[in-house]
Every structure is written in structure tokens, then in C-alpha cells.
Amino acid sequence: MLEGLKTQIHLSTFTTWKIGGFAQYLVEPNLYESIEAVRWADNNKLSVYFLGNGSNILIDDTGLPGLVIVTRNSLMGLRREADYIIAESGVFLPHLSKFAAREGFSGFEFLIGIPGTVGGAIAMNAGLTVFRPREMTAIVQDFDVLNLDGSIETLTMDDVNAEYRHTDLLDGKRLILQARFRLDEAGDPTEIKRNTFEHLAERKRKQPLDKPTAGSTFKSPPGSKGAGWYIEQSGLKGFQVGGARVSPVHANWIENLGSATAADVRNLIDHIQATVDKRMSISLEPEVIFLS
Numbered sequence: 001m002l003e004g005l006k007t008q009i010h011l012s013t014f015t016t017w018k019i020g021g022f023a024q025y026l027v028e029p030n031l032y033e034s035i036e037a038v039r040w041a042d043n044n045k046l047s048v049y050f051l052g053n054g055s056n057i058l059i060d061d062t063g064l065p066g067l068v069i070v071t072r073n074s075l076m077g078l079r080r081e082a083d084y085i086i087a088e089s090g091v092f093l094p095h096l097s098k099f100a101a102r103e104g105f106s107g108f109e110f111l112i113g114i115p116g117t118v119g120g121a122i123a124m125n126a127g128l129t130v131f132r133p134r135e136m137t138a139i140v141q142d143f144d145v146l147n148l149d150g151s152i153e154t155l156t157m158d159d160v161n162a163e164y165r166h167t168d169l170l171d172g173k174r175l176i177l178q179a180r181f182r183l184d185e186a187g188d189p190t191e192i193k194r195n196t197f198e199h200l201a202e203r204k205r206k207q208p209l210d211k212p213t214a215g216s217t218f219k220s221p222p223g224s225k226g227a228g229w230y231i232e233q234s235g236l237k238g239f240q241v242g243g244a245r246v247s248p249v250h251a252n253w254i255e256n257l258g259s260a261t262a263a264d265v266r267n268l269i270d271h272i273q274a275t276v277d278k279r280m281s282i283s284l285e286p287e288v289i290f291l292s
């Protein structure tokens with residue numbers, strides 16, 4: 001049996017939406033245990049799912065049949081080596097942002113308000129389109145991935161065809177173990193910290209951070225308007241399905257009012273897409289990842 005293996009774990013506490021069915025198996029491995037975990041799943045012919053902080057995923061109410069590998073509590077190593085920062089994939093992005101500021105690395109400020117892990121952010125090519133636009137491609141030098149057969153390789157963001165909120169890693173066939181971030185621009189730590197916290201204050205004013213959400217539900221469509229603008233113009237701000245509601249603060253965010261199921265959120269997403277398409281002739285593509 002695999003060290004630290006848990007069974008029938010409810011996944012709602014592993015996502016920021018606080019939604020999700022049971023994991024058949026769940027493990028929170030360190031670097032070496034990760035290799036054993038994927039081999040164990042392979043030997044037992046089980047599907048494997050990767051979770052960082054669960055801040056961009058909707059897990060089906062029926063749960064995940066197979067092995068869920070969670071990184072946020074176990075792959076947390078973080079250090080500086082010359083002009084690079086090495087972070088394991090479970091490192092929380094705000095923690096990386098503060099560490100970079102202390103070390104005088106400018107350009108990591110945008111991570112302060114993104115409640116994900118290094119692995120999730122690389123897989124998503126997370127970033128900002130507002131405030132000061134920037135994404136992971138700007139700071140990632142390269143990263144180590146574990147393939148499902150237990151082999152390890154080093155890849156760059158180009159190798160995984162990173163584009164706006166997408167990389168090939170979202171096919172779920174490679175676990176990011178750790179990443180190397182480069183120092184592009186040195187700065188004064190005090191000034192970097194000030195910029196970082198100004199950015200955070202701006203986000204707090206404009207986003208519903210007191211509710212369980214997954215941030216932006218849809219990607220920005222081409223053009224200058226964000227998805228939230230189209231949703232609001234379609235009259236959907238505050239629209240509710242079961243326990244899921246279009247945020248009255250920011251229409252591209254869906255709030256769990258306490259009892260939302262994944263089905264409520266899926267139905268609300270379908271309704272938003274159909275309504276915006278009909279009223280504004282705009283096709284909205286989900287940014288959130290559906291796991292089932």
C-alpha cells in the first residue's frame with residue numbers, strides 16, 4: 001500500500017468554491033513519494049488527478065474515481081539559488097510573491113492576489129489582464145514534471161504551448177514537481193513590497209474576496225471588454241441557480257452562497273453562456289477546469 005494514502009475524502013475542503021464529491025484515494029506526497037504515487041496508480045490502473053489549491057476547478061458532485069494527488073501541503077520547498085528562485089509546485093503564490101520581494105526580484109507582484117499554487121499557475125498560465133497585465137510565461141525559466149510512467153523531464157512554457165490561461169499540462173498527464181523562476185529585473189525590496197500591497201488593495205476593492213469562488217469563471221473574449229461586462233449587460237448580475245449566484249460585485253465571478261453543488265454551478269454556467277450568446281452574440285469560454 002502507498003504511504004499516507006487516504007480513502008473516501010470529501011474534496012470540498014480542497015477547493016476554494018467549497019464544492020466537490022469524494023476522492024476514491026488521496027495522497028499528499030513529497031517529491032520522492034510523488035514518484036511512488038504515480039507508479040502505484042499506474043500498477044492499479046487508476047486515473048490520476050492533480051490538485052494545487054483547487055482555486056480554478058469545479059469537481060463533479062459524484063467525486064473523482066481514482067487517485068487525487070494534492071501538492072499544497074507537501075511540496076512547499078522554496079529557496080534562492082543565484083539569480084533564480086526554486087519553488088516546489090505546492091508553494092502558495094502569495095508566499096512566492098512576498099519571498100521574491102524580500103529577495104529584490106521585481107515582476108512577481110501580480111502573484112500576491114492569486115490564491116493558487118506554483119503548479120496550478122503554471123498549468124493554467126495564470127496571470128492578469130487588468131491592473132498590470134502579466135502572466136507566468138514572464139517569470140518561469142523552466143520546471144520539472146513527473147510523467148505517469150514515473151519518468152521526469154525538464155520543460156519550458158514554450159514546450160507546453162502556453163497561451164492565455166492554457167497549457168498542454170491541463171491534459172492531466174504530467175505532475176509539475178518544481179519550477180525555476182528567473183530574475184529579470186532587480187529592485188529595491190521596500191519599493192517592491194509597496195507596489196505589491198497597492199496591487200492587493202486594488203483587488204480587494206473590486207473583487208468579492210469574502211465569498212467562496214474560483215475567481216474569473218470565463219476567459220476574456222477577444223476585444224477590450226471583459227467577460228463580466230457582457231454578463232452584466234445581459235442582465236445576469238445577481239442571477240442565481242440553487243446555491244450558486246453571479247456575483248453582484250463582479251459578474252464574471254460565481255459565488256457559492258453556502259449550499260451550491262457542482263450541478264448548480266454547471267447549470268448557471270450553461271445559462272450564462274446561452275444568455276450572453278443570445279443577447280450579445282458573444283461566445284464565452286470557461287476559464288475554470290471541470291474535473292470528473
Ligand SMILES: Cc1cc2nc3c(=O)[nH]c(=O)nc-3n(C[C@H](O)[C@H](O)[C@H](O)COP(=O)(O)OP(=O)(O)OC[C@H]3O[C@@H](n4cnc5c(N)ncnc54)[C@H](O)[C@@H]3O)c2cc1C
Nearest residue numbers: 052053054055056116117119120121123126127176214215
Ligand atoms: C479569489 C480568486 C482570485 C483569482 N485571481 C486570479 C487571477 O488574477 N489570475 C488568474 O490567472 N487566476 C486567478 N484565479 C484562479 C486560480 O487562482 C489560478 O488559476 C491558479 O493558478 C490555480 O492554481 P491552483 O493551485 O489553485 O490550481 P488548481 O485549481 O488546483 O488546478 C488548476 C489546474 O491545474 C492542474 N494542476 C494543479 N497543480 C498541478 C501540478 N502540480 N501539476 C500539474 N497540473 C496541476 C489541475 O489538475 C487543474 O487542471 C483566482 C481564483 C480565486 C479563487
